[in-house]
Amino acid sequence: MAAAFTIEDLQEWNLRITDLVQKFGLDPYPQEFEICDHEQMLSYMVYSGMPSHYSHWSYGKAYEKLKTLYDYGLSGLPYEMVINSNPSIAYLMRDNTLALQVLTMAHVYGHNDFFKNNFTFSTIRSEFTIETFKAHANRVRHYVEDPSIGLEKVERILDAAHALSLQCRRNLSIRKQTEEEQKEAKLRDSKPPDDPFQSVHRRKEWVSPDLAKIPVEPEEDILLFIRDHNPQLAEWEKDLLTIVHEQARYFIPQIETKIMNEGWASFWHKRILEALDLPQSLKIEFLIRHTQVLSPIPGGLNPYHVGMKVWEDIERRWSKPDPEEEKEYGPKKKNAREKLFEVREVERDSSFLRRYLTEGLIRELNLFEYKSRGNEKVISRVADEDSWQAIKNTLIQNVGTGTIPVIEIEDADYGNARCLYLKHSHDGRDLQLEYAEKTLQYLRQLWAREVTLETIINDKKSVLAFADDKLTIKPVH
Amino acid sequence: METIFRPYHPASGQRSDRSAGDRLRHRQKVREAIRNNIADIIAEESIIGKDNNRIVKVPIRGVKEYRFVYGENVPGVGQGGDGELQPGQTVGKGKEGAQGHQAGDQAGVDYYETEVSLDELVEVMFEDLELPDLDRKNLRQMEVERQFRHKGFRKKGIRVRLDKKRTARSRVKRKKASQRADVAGLHGERFPFHKDDLRYHHTVTETRRESNAVVLCIMDTSGSMDTMKKYLARSFFFLLYRFLCTRYENVEIVFIAHHTEAQEVTEEEFFHKGESGGTFISSGYNKALEIIYERYHPGLWNVYSFHCSDGDNFESDNPAALKAATELARISNLFGYGEIKPLGAGYYGSSMIQFFSQIQEPNFQTVQIQRKEDIWPSFKTFLTKDRVRDDAA
Numbered sequence: 001m002a003a004a005f006t007i008e009d010l011q012e013w014n015l016r017i018t019d020l021v022q023k024f025g026l027d028p029y030p031q032e033f034e035i036c037d038h039e040q041m042l043s044y045m046v047y048s049g050m051p052s053h054y055s056h057w058s059y060g061k062a063y064e065k066l067k068t069l070y071d072y073g074l075s076g077l078p079y080e081m082v083i084n085s086n087p088s089i090a091y092l093m094r095d096n097t098l099a100l101q102v103l104t105m106a107h108v109y110g111h112n113d114f115f116k117n118n119f120t121f122s123t124i125r126s127e128f129t130i131e132t133f134k135a136h137a138n139r140v141r142h143y144v145e146d147p148s149i150g151l152e153k154v155e156r157i158l159d160a161a162h163a164l165s166l167q168c169r170r171n172l173s174i175r176k177q178t179e180e181e182q183k184e185a186k187l188r189d190s191k192p193p194d195d196p197f198q199s200v201h202r203r204k205e206w207v208s209p210d211l212a213k214i215p216v217e218p219e220e221d222i223l224l225f226i227r228d229h230n231p232q233l234a235e236w237e238k239d240l241l242t243i244v245h246e247q248a249r250y251f252i253p254q255i256e257t258k259i260m261n262e263g264w265a266s267f268w269h270k271r272i273l274e275a276l277d278l279p280q281s282l283k284i285e286f287l288i289r290h291t292q293v294l295s296p297i298p299g300g301l302n303p304y305h306v307g308m309k310v311w312e313d314i315e316r317r318w319s320k321p322d323p324e325e326e327k328e329y330g331p332k333k334k335n336a337r338e339k340l341f342e343v344r345e346v347e348r349d350s351s352f353l354r355r356y357l358t359e360g361l362i363r364e365l366n367l368f369e370y371k372s373r374g375n376e377k378v379i380s381r382v383a384d385e386d387s388w389q390a391i392k393n394t395l396i397q398n399v400g401t402g403t404i405p406v407i408e409i410e411d412a413d414y415g416n417a418r419c420l421y422l423k424h425s426h427d428g429r430d431l432q433l434e435y436a437e438k439t440l441q442y443l444r445q446l447w448a449r450e451v452t453l454e455t456i457i458n459d460k461k462s463v464l465a466f467a468d469d470k471l472t473i474k475p476v477h
Numbered sequence: 478m479e480t481i482f483r484p485y486h487p488a489s490g491q492r493s494d495r496s497a498g499d500r501l502r503h504r505q506k507v508r509e510a511i512r513n514n515i516a517d518i519i520a521e522e523s524i525i526g527k528d529n530n531r532i533v534k535v536p537i538r539g540v541k542e543y544r545f546v547y548g549e550n551v552p553g554v555g556q557g558g559d560g561e562l563q564p565g566q567t568v569g570k571g572k573e574g575a576q577g578h579q580a581g582d583q584a585g586v587d588y589y590e591t592e593v594s595l596d597e598l599v600e601v602m603f604e605d606l607e608l609p610d611l612d613r614k615n616l617r618q619m620e621v622e623r624q625f626r627h628k629g630f631r632k633k634g635i636r637v638r639l640d641k642k643r644t645a646r647s648r649v650k651r652k653k654a655s656q657r658a659d660v661a662g663l664h665g666e667r668f669p670f671h672k673d674d675l676r677y678h679h680t681v682t683e684t685r686r687e688s689n690a691v692v693l694c695i696m697d698t699s700g701s702m703d704t705m706k707k708y709l710a711r712s713f714f715f716l717l718y719r720f721l722c723t724r725y726e727n728v729e730i731v732f733i734a735h736h737t738e739a740q741e742v743t744e745e746e747f748f749h750k751g752e753s754g755g756t757f758i759s760s761g762y763n764k765a766l767e768i769i770y771e772r773y774h775p776g777l778w779n780v781y782s783f784h785c786s787d788g789d790n791f792e793s794d795n796p797a798a799l800k801a802a803t804e805l806a807r808i809s810n811l812f813g814y815g816e817i818k819p820l821g822a823g824y825y826g827s828s829m830i831q832f833f834s835q836i837q838e839p840n841f842q843t844v845q846i847q848r849k850e851d852i853w854p855s856f857k858t859f860l861t862k863d864r865v866r867d868d869a870a
Contacts, residue, residue: 007482014480035485043496057506058542060499087481094485151502163543298558299568306556366557372549376567380552395554405545429547438543 005098007035013102020272021109025337028112029126030087033105037094041081042066044091048251049083050133054140054243056158079289080104084115084254085129099278099285106272110265117341118260120253120348123172129250136243143236157237160442161244167222168248170256170401182216218408218423221245225409226446233446241446256348256400263307264344266294267315270308296365299377301395309365310356315340349399353392362388369394397427405431407453420447424455431455433464433473440466506540511601515853603720606860624683634677643676690779691729692721693768695761697786699736700753706817710785711748712852713815717783718744720860731768735761737791741768757794758786758829762801766808775808783813783859785846788829795832806838813859814843 010033021028036044046063047053079100082090090108092101115121125132140158143149169176177185190209195201219225227233227241254261273286294305317325318336326332334342343352362383369381369391381387381394396402406425414421420443424431436453443451443466450467454476461476555568630643652668694714702710721728732747733739736754739761765782773780782805790798806812816830830843844855 007484010482011480014482018480030479030481032481032483034483037485039494043494046496055499055502057499057502057540060496060501060503061540061542063496063500064503166544296556296558299555301554301556366559366562367554368557368562369552369554370568371552373567377553377555379562379564379566379568382557382562382564391554394552398553403547405547407545424545429551432546432548435543435546438541439545442543 005101009098010092010101010105013098014105016276017102017106017109017272020275021113021268024268024271025341026109026113026268027117028088028109029085029116031108031112032087032089033108034089034091035094036091038070041078041091041093042070044081045078049081049089049091051089051130052134052137054137056162057155058162079293080108082108082111082115083129084121084124084126084250086116086126088112088115088126089130097285099282100289102276102278102282103269103273103286103289106269106276107265109272110268111261113268114257114261114264114344117345118253118257118348119173119346120171120256124250124253132246132250136247139239139243143240146236149236154240156445157240158244160446161223161241163439163442164222164446165244165248166252166401166404167220167407168224168245168252169220170252170404172249172252176221177217179216183211186211186216214412215409218410220406220408222407222409222422222443223248225412229412230447232448252401253348256350259303259307259310259349259399260344260347260352261307262303263309263311266304266308267311306365309361310352311340313358313361314343314356350396350402353396353399357392357395359388362391367391367395397429405429410454414452417449419450419452422451422453424453426456430457433457436464437466437471440464440471441469503540508601510540511598512604515602599719599723603723606720606724606857625680626683627678628681629679630676631679632673632675632677634675634679638678638680640676640678644670644674647676648674689727689729689773689777690725690781691731691769691773692717693731693733693765693780693782694718694747695733695735695739695765695782695784696747697736697756697758697761697784698734698750698752699756699789701756701789702787702817705819706787707751709817709819709846709849709852710815712849713785713846713856714783715748716852716856720856729773731765733761733764733768735764739764756786756790757798758784758790759794759797759801762798762805765805766801769808780809781811781813782809783815785815785817786829787818788816790829798829799832799835802833802841803836803838806836806841810840811859812838812841814841815846815855816843817846819847 014033042063044050045066046059053059079093079096080090082088088108088111090104090112092104096104115126140154143154144151186209190207192204192206214229215225223241223245227238227245233241270290273290278286294302294308296302296305315336317329318332318334318339321329321332332339343356347355365383367383367388368379369387370377371380372378381391383391406427407422408425409420410423411421412418422443436455440451440453450465452466453464455462455464457473463474463476465472465474557568630640648668648670651671651674655668694717696710696714698707718730721730730744732742732744734742734747734750734752735757736752737757737760741764742750761784769775769778769780802812802814814829814833816828818828830845833841833843842859844851844858846852846855
């Protein structure tokens with residue numbers, strides 16, 4: 001198929017776009033664009049855009065699924081794919097029209113700027129992204145090819161590690177305390193507070209904290225904990241756990257900022273394209289594509305649409321607020337551009353929505369809360385005066401890492417038998433038991449001793465214990 | 478700000494099927510899962526008379542990716558269209574991951590079933606089975622298998638058969654040779670591959686021929702065979718039929734339906750026509766014997782006979798049936814009798830299994846099919862590769 005544009009066209013448009021990017025004050029990494037065809041795009045999607053990635057059957061499965069959906073026309077391909085790396089790499093699909101390429105390029109700069117400046121990404125050494133993934137791929141391949149290890153064994157560990165990979169710390173910009181620091185803090189906390197009247201008060205009995213307990217404080221990085229505390233693991237097994245953990249860690253910020261990130265990129269591509277003064281022919285197509293991407297999915301939630309609406313609302317409120325709003329929130333202290341850049345830097349989806357998704361916006365977006373019944377969604381709350389707050393809370397619970405249950409390791413020597421005791425921080429949402437059972441089985445396999453999970457099932461405190469090869473569920477009183 | 482554009486290279490496009498290995502591994506896992514679930518699939522799916530391209534939904538257990546996730550009772554938030562919404566209204570489907578615009582960052586909802594075509598399913602099912610005790614007979618025309626075998630190397634071929642090691646070796650040879658010839662000194666320069674260096678595997682197709690075989694499918698279509706029984710019997714024969722079509726290219730298949738009289742019928746009639754009347758099992762066997770002597774002489778043909786009935790034979794026919802069965806067992810390589818007795822179907826006048834226990838022929842086999850779940854195990858009993866044959870008897 002002959003492309004309707006040349007690289008020179010793209011370069012010319014790119015110059016005009018980057019001029020605007022600078023004019024608007026965006027601050028992206030250097031950008032690289034690669035032209036690919038649709039099959040390559042499918043592959044990139046499956047392997048998170050990485051030029052090299054270790055292999056595992058689950059990626060084959062993902063590919064088959066995507067390809068089927070694509071072949072039957074149930075889902076289109078994304079117009080763009082950007083990697084958080086320095087320089088940032090983005091893929092453009094060869095068969096797209098020029099208008100779409102211009103739109104995509106502008107959109108890519110939005111993501112790129114976000115990757116570089118949002119705080120959640122600050123812990124990722126983006127200049128090493130590509131090399132890290134390549135090194136991981138090489139190490140895994142090395143283990144697969146090692147005659148004493150081989151595919152089957154590697155797969156066993158990877159299957160189990162994948163199941164647990166997202167059970168890790170979420171806010172990576174808070175430094176993890178070392179064991180020593182945790183012990184010190186625990187000791188410090190156990191001391192009674194200073195009492196100016198200690199001469200007359202009876203002294204409280206001092207309970208010495210159990211510093212020998214492992215882990216000292218509940219531990220959320222499950223894979224790392226197993227790696228460091230299961231003496232039976234071989235070095236290559238530990239390495240595989242590290243690899244899977246590091247990859248999950250790379251994706252956590254992207255999970256945490258999906259709505260903000262997509263909204264930010266859409267917000268800016270719109271402004272850039274409006275400022276570009278497109279010829280009529282391109283302009284109409286741009287409007288059509290833009291509307292396609294940014295229209296609400298009735299019944300679903302389009303992160304592009306919701307995100308952009310919130311960003312636009314912030315811009316509006318900080319440039320020309322309603323008098324009522326001014327009364328409610330006080331006079332503005334920043335101009336709109338400064339405010340936007342500040343928010344882009346310091347928020348993530350949950351805080352972003354909590355602070356800037358207003359009642360008016362919820363009504364405008366016509367958000368509702370639903371509960372699943374069988375195969376259907378039944379609306380439980382609609383955006384009115386009484387329930388908009390509840391809808392907002394439900395939404396915040398369901399964005400970013402909110403969809404991953406918080407499960408922490410409490411004790412690695414439970415019952416003095418090197419059994420693992422975990423606790424699910426229940427926030428009103430029960431675990432899916434079939435999945436919990438299978439995941440515990442993987443945990444049992446990695447830990448090589450009995451594992452126990454404390455959770456709440458139907459308002460009853462229960463423990464799920466996975467010993468040997470079967471699960472027992474017992475209520476606790 | 479500098480920006481790099483990397484143009485599209487068709488070559489890298491062709492080369493870039495990077496997920497091929499992972500897809501292959503995934504398919505292997507799916508096949509494995511199917512094989513472990515075949516008995517359930519056969520029981521759940523009514524596969525009779527379905528054409529090859531039909532898609533069968535197969536529940537897959539081993540290939541799901543489990544994580545800790547929240548259960549069903551968790552509320553979510555959606556966006557309404559333009560209209561007013563009311564609590565209690567239903568919208569769309571339950572939780573389904575919106576198709577990823579950014580791959581790899583969301584767990585998504587796992588699919589529980591995979592779809593395979595009936596052909597593929599059948600292939601997996603019959604992998605380890607074959608007609609037992611196939612003897613060498615004078616006439617041979619049945620193609621059992623086609624095999625591709627490596628046979629030497631060629632300078633021309635298709636890309637997948639490229640032998641990299643030999644190609645590299647011949648390049649080294651050519652390099653050494655040219656260095657010796659050219660003392661003046663191309664030495665140290667690049668020495669790229671040349672078309673003549675390429676070596677390809679050569680493969681030949683080999684066909685193994687086996688003796689002729691005929692399979693006789695005898696089914697009781699009398700009045701006592703109710704819908705359920707007919708269904709079980711037909712499922713069994715359908716499996717047999719599919720098995721023969723899949724694994725053997727030139728097996729003859731004869732369909733016989735009997736009540737008090739027996740008739741040779743077409744495949745279509747056999748699987749779809751209902752009849753009624755009393756039961757003379759002997760009639761079916763005699764018809765089979767007649768056909769065998771007329772067209773498939775046991776000296777030249779391997780004969781396999783299978784009979785499905787509810788065993789509710791007319792008393793007076795029993796001696797005749799026994800005699801015919803013995804005869805049939807004697808000339809067949811294998812004679813299988815499947816008795817269909819659905820559970821809780823009440824009392825039956827007779828069970829031919831007990832009665833047939835008088836038959837001493839070692840290649841006579843009986844099974845009882847009570848439920849849909851029994852079809853596959855009983856089928857396997859008949860056709861398992863290494864069934865021990867007691868030649869001494």
